[in-house]
Amino acid sequence: MTDRTDHLTLNVNLQAFGQRPAAWQFGDHDADTLIRPEHWIASAKAAERGLLDAVFFADQPALHNPDPRPGAQLEPIALAALLTAATEHVGVIASASTTYNDPVELAERLLGTDVVTGGRLGWNIVTTYNPAVSGNFGVDANPDRATRYERAGEFVDAVKTVWAGAAGDGGFRFDGEHFRFEGVTAVPPSAQGTPVLFQAGGSAQGRDLAARHAEGVFAVELTLPRAIENYADLTRRAAALGRRPGLPRITPGLSLVIGSTVEEARRRFDDFESRVPDSYALGSLSNVIAHDARTLDLDAPIPADILDKPWNPDEHPTSAGYRLTFLDWIQERRQQTVREILRDFGGYGARIVIGTPEQIADDMELWFRSRAADGFNLMIDHFPDGLVAFADEVAPLLQRKGIHKREYDHTTLREVIGAGTAG
Numbered sequence: 237m238t239d240r241t242d243h244l245t246l247n248v249n250l251q252a253f254g255q256r257p258a259a260w261q262f263g264d265h266d267a268d269t270l271i272r273p274e275h276w277i278a279s280a281k282a283a284e285r286g287l288l289d290a291v292f293f294a295d296q297p298a299l300h301n302p303d304p305r306p307g308a309q310l311e312p313i314a315l316a317a318l319l320t321a322a323t324e325h326v327g328v329i330a331s332a333s334t335t336y337n338d339p340v341e342l343a344e345r346l347l348g349t350d351v352v353t354g355g356r357l358g359w360n361i362v363t364t365y366n367p368a369v370s371g372n373f374g375v376d377a378n379p380d381r382a383t384r385y386e387r388a389g390e391f392v393d394a395v396k397t398v399w400a401g402a403a404g405d406g407g408f409r410f411d412g413e414h415f416r417f418e419g420v421t422a423v424p425p426s427a428q429g430t431p432v433l434f435q436a437g438g439s440a441q442g443r444d445l446a447a448r449h450a451e452g453v454f455a456v457e458l459t460l461p462r463a464i465e466n467y468a469d470l471t472r473r474a475a476a477l478g479r480r481p482g483l484p485r486i487t488p489g490l491s492l493v494i495g496s497t498v499e500e501a502r503r504r505f506d507d508f509e510s511r512v513p514d515s516y517a518l519g520s521l522s523n524v525i526a527h528d529a530r531t532l533d534l535d536a537p538i539p540a541d542i543l544d545k546p547w548n549p550d551e552h553p554t555s556a557g558y559r560l561t562f563l564d565w566i567q568e569r570r571q572q573t574v575r576e577i578l579r580d581f582g583g584y585g586a587r588i589v590i591g592t593p594e595q596i597a598d599d600m601e602l603w604f605r606s607r608a609a610d611g612f613n614l615m616i617d618h619f620p621d622g623l624v625a626f627a628d629e630v631a632p633l634l635q636r637k638g639i640h641k642r643e644y645d646h647t648t649l650r651e652v653i654g655a656g657t658a659g
């Protein structure tokens with residue numbers, strides 16, 4: 237463990253009703269909850285009360301299938317404008333795909349939103365692997381990972397070219413393999429210059445993209461040793477490119493279920509999970525083991541040949557980083573039955589901690605001081621109450637440990653996360 241003088245970078249992933257698949261069955265939700273501004277504003281205000289850096293939105297450019305659960309949410313850039321108007325400090329990080337956007341159009345949309353939010357916008361750069369997306373754009377399949385990342389690298393260069401134009405006389409010109417354009421923008425730089433850049437995607441190509449451009453990374457880490465290794469790897473890649481020490485800020489997803497006692501937290505978790513059919517978690521497990529988990533015997537371990545078989549990423553698209561950390565995690569569970577694995581797999585892709593505020597704060601401190609993480613992208617079981625519990629009960633403990641800010645002393649997101657000047 238090392239001494240650190242910096243503070244945690246804390247964002248919260250605002251996932252519809254909450255991260256638990258059955259979250260929609262709790263609270264006072266109805267069919268219009270997700271299109272009601274108050275629903276989102278309540279969570280953004282709770283985030284601000286907990287002095288979080290930003291609220292975070294994933295975005296799949298696909299039509300949502302409401303069959304497993306309701307969850308279609310409003311578009312993140314629209315929500316960014318709404319939520320920054322209703323709060324004073326907390327930033328908004330909006331995911332947008334480099335595979336299914338146009339760089340000039342997206343650059344202007346992001347910069348314009350950053351201007352009206354007073355410099356509180358972040359862009360999470362994603363390349364989209366969800367097979368449901370391609371049909372939405374009239375193509376048979378998503379491009380393969382290599383092609384997506386090649387385009388992503390050029391896409392971000394192209395966006396930065398437009399932003400550099402905005403900071404100068406408005407003119408910009410780009411001449412690449414994928415994109416060629418020339419024009420003038422009337423959008424001025426924002427209060428923080430340009431939106432803060434985040435990135436999600438843990439393959440070698442994803443890390444290179446993050447090392448080159450990102451001020452923050454949304455990572456997936458399930459075990460501490462692998463997280464420490466990956467943290468060091470990304471830090472090395474960024475240093476080799478001459479990036480400022482301390483960037484990018486690495487924030488793995490962390491799923492939380494908070495109770496005032498261990499038993500209460502466990503009961504809360506069980507209450508959520510007992511309403512979820514096995515098929516839901518099995519679908520999630522299938523993605524990461526690259527095998528249809530519904531064919532497995534629930535009362536036997538996952539057969540070794542399934543875990544050990546070589547993975548073809550273009551046949552079974554998932555995140556390479558997520559798959560590796562999952563395979564580490566499952567090593568210790570090879571004797572467990574599929575049913576037991578599903579129970580412990582409750583983070584649905586994120587590491588999960590079910591416990592008291594003290595246990596959660598200690599866990600976060602361990603990861604932070606071990607340099608496994610600079611902070612977290614929090615996954616909250618149910619909004620807004622789970623986030624209010626974090627703000628009121630966990631955040632003060634983190635402050636007492638000296639690893640969480642005691643006030644917002646800056647207004648722009650770039651300053652709040654300590655990302656320095658753009659670039």
Ligand SMILES: Cc1cc2nc3c(=O)[nH]c(=O)nc-3n(C[C@H](O)[C@H](O)[C@H](O)COP(=O)(O)O)c2cc1C
Nearest residue numbers: 294295331362363364365436437438439442555556
């Ligand atoms: C934690 C995490 C969050 C992601 N969020 C999104 C998202 O919101 N929208 C999207 O289209 N793709 C998202 N992706 C997909 C990635 O951009 C990328 O296409 C995928 O992870 C495969 O690349 P990888 O092997 O480098 O991880 C996400 C991936 C990860 C790991």
